[in-house]
Amino acid sequence: MDRLELGPVTVYFGVQRGKFPDGNQVVVRGTEAKAAFDTPLCANRLQRELAGADLVILGHVHEDHTCGLHLLPAAPVYAPAPDAEALRSVEAMRDHYGYGEAAWDFTRERMLGLFRFQARPETLAYRDGQTWELGGVRVRAIHMPGHTRGHSVLLVEPLGIAFIGDIDLSGFGPYYGDACSDLAEFKRTLARIEHLPARVWITSHHKGVIQDRETFLGLLRAFRARIAQRDEAILSALGGGGRTPAELSTRRFLYREGYEAPFVADVERISLEQHLRLLTAEGRAVERDGRYRRAETA
Numbered sequence: 409m410d411r412l413e414l415g416p417v418t419v420y421f422g423v424q425r426g427k428f429p430d431g432n433q434v435v436v437r438g439t440e441a442k443a444a445f446d447t448p449l450c451a452n453r454l455q456r457e458l459a460g461a462d463l464v465i466l467g468h469v470h471e472d473h474t475c476g477l478h479l480l481p482a483a484p485v486y487a488p489a490p491d492a493e494a495l496r497s498v499e500a501m502r503d504h505y506g507y508g509e510a511a512w513d514f515t516r517e518r519m520l521g522l523f524r525f526q527a528r529p530e531t532l533a534y535r536d537g538q539t540w541e542l543g544g545v546r547v548r549a550i551h552m553p554g555h556t557r558g559h560s561v562l563l564v565e566p567l568g569i570a571f572i573g574d575i576d577l578s579g580f581g582p583y584y585g586d587a588c589s590d591l592a593e594f595k596r597t598l599a600r601i602e603h604l605p606a607r608v609w610i611t612s613h614h615k616g617v618i619q620d621r622e623t624f625l626g627l628l629r630a631f632r633a634r635i636a637q638r639d640e641a642i643l644s645a646l647g648g649g650g651r652t653p654a655e656l657s658t659r660r661f662l663y664r665e666g667y668e669a670p671f672v673a674d675v676e677r678i679s680l681e682q683h684l685r686l687l688t689a690e691g692r693a694v695e696r697d698g699r700y701r702r703a704e705t706a
């Protein structure tokens with residue numbers, strides 16, 4: 409498998425640079441302990457490399473990051489506190505997504521099948537600032553929520569290697585389409601992340617490893633801009649006459665037209681509700697009797 413060694417950190421690239429449904433596997437080998445960051449699909453082809461891992465640290469809980477946990481039944485698994493419960497049972501996972509029945513049925517089947525999800529009732533919760541000493545290297549969790557409530561960056565110190573997970577800098581843009589997502593938090597995270605003391609950034613999907621700051625900042629700018637573009641698309645769909653969220657539900661603001669999957673309607677709905685809430689709070693949209701219209705501009 410294609411890999412990149414960065415001293416004690418190895419990145420194993422999933423299919424197509426970890427394009428969803430795959431992801432990139434990070435392993436950190438200290439002199440005292442070996443840690444795996446997440447376990448994407450490709451973990452199942454890395455049994456030798458993962459064997460003997462002393463711990464698994466998940467940057468956040470989503471089904472495509474849990475695929476190799478079954479290979480490490482004895483290793484302690486850490487998840488950010490706001491996400492930890494989701495890993496403890498399939499039922500808690502359901503609340504984590506907050507989808508309607510059809511979308512959840514599809515997601516659960518894929519989670520238990522393709523993604524080989526096995527609940528870990530003994531999951532350990534970590535908080536912002538928690539560190540793990542691996543011998544010569546330390547991992548620090550930095551809470552960067554929005555994608556999920558707990559989403560965290562795992563910073564390998566003193567090397568400045570940041571595993572930024574599903575702040576994946578993809579062309580799709582930020583994903584905040586689940587019950588556990590928060591667009592307002594995501595916007596704050598995207599404003600903070602450039603100040604991380606990092607010189608290498610590793611994403612779970614698509615981009616893989618970025619080793620120069622200019623490239624990182626350019627990708628980050630484009631990624632953040634997707635939120636503003638969605639705002640504009642929603643405002644223009646509202647028009648001056650006003651629309652209810654239900655009337656807007658036939659429109660696509662995230663996924664391209666023609667892309668069909670059982671979760672699309674739920675993800676569009678959850679995302680749209682958050683945009684409308686923020687646009688209203690910012691005075692760019694006005695709500696009356698459940699109808700939203702674009703605010704008059706001076």
Ligand SMILES: [Zn+2]
Nearest residue numbers: 468470555574
């Ligand atoms: Zn995710």
